Amino acid sequence: MKKILFPIVLSAFFLSGCDVYRTYETIEVVKQGTDMFVDYIDAAGADWKLSGIEGQPGCYVYQEFRFDEITSDVLNNGAVLVYLVDAENRDNILPYVFPVDNGKELIMQNIRFDVEKGILTLIIEWQDFKRYIQDKYKFKVCILQPGK
Numbered sequence: 001m002k003k004i005l006f007p008i009v010l011s012a013f014f015l016s017g018c019d020v021y022r023t024y025e026t027i028e029v030v031k032q033g034t035d036m037f038v039d040y041i042d043a044a045g046a047d048w049k050l051s052g053i054e055g056q057p058g059c060y061v062y063q064e065f066r067f068d069e070i071t072s073d074v075l076n077n078g079a080v081l082v083y084l085v086d087a088e089n090r091d092n093i094l095p096y097v098f099p100v101d102n103g104k105e106l107i108m109q110n111i112r113f114d115v116e117k118g119i120l121t122l123i124i125e126w127q128d129f130k131r132y133i134q135d136k137y138k139f140k141v142c143i144l145q146p147g148k
Contacts, residue, residue, distance in 0.1 A: 034078070037069045037143040040085070043122060045133040052129070060125035061133060067120050069143045075117060077146040082113045082120070085138040102132055111137075 043063050052059035070080060083091035095112035107127040114121040120141060126132055 034147055035145040037141075037145065039067075039141045041065060041122075041139040041141060043137040043139060045135045045137075048124070048131075048133050050131065054131060055129055057129055059129040059131075060123055061131060062121055062123045065120045065122070065141075066118060067141070067143065068118055069145065070115055070118055070120065071145075072117055074143055074145055075115065079144040080113075080115045080120065081142040081144070082122070083140040083142075084111055085140055091140055100126070100132060102126075102128070102130070107132075 047063055048061035049063065050059070050061055074080065082094045084094060084096050085091055095110060097108055097110045099106040100109045109124065109126050109132070111122070111124050113123065122137075122139060124133075124137075
């Protein structure tokens with residue numbers, strides 16, 4: 001009897017129209033395509049500003065760059081990607097953490113960025129909270145603007 005009753009109950013469950021597996025919501029995409037703005041930045045060593053007290057936690061250097069392409073629409077619906085371009089012309093996406101030689105030992109260097117409407121801020125900090133700025137850093141900035 002159990003062998004006959006189980007298939008009948010199972011069939012009734014599936015035929016009743018229950019959507020037990022449909023737990024997601026379908027969202028219609030209105031905007032089509034994405035425009036991408038690309039620019040390169042040469043960040044000179046002398047232009048980095050110090051934040052905090054050198055040698056103390058929270059010490060880092062930064063540079064701000066004006067980008068009118070970073071709009072509210074980009075911040076809400078698009079994206080900003082930044083890459084460190086190394087000596088071999090390879091793009092390394094930020095945040096990028098790697099070892100550097102400070103003259104005595106290898107320490108970790110963290111390069112990252114922050115964005116707000118119209119402004120891109122590049123930030124570099126070191127494991128020992130001291131400054132080891134190179135002559136020049138090159139960055140690639142990609143701003144993905146949502147389609148209309």
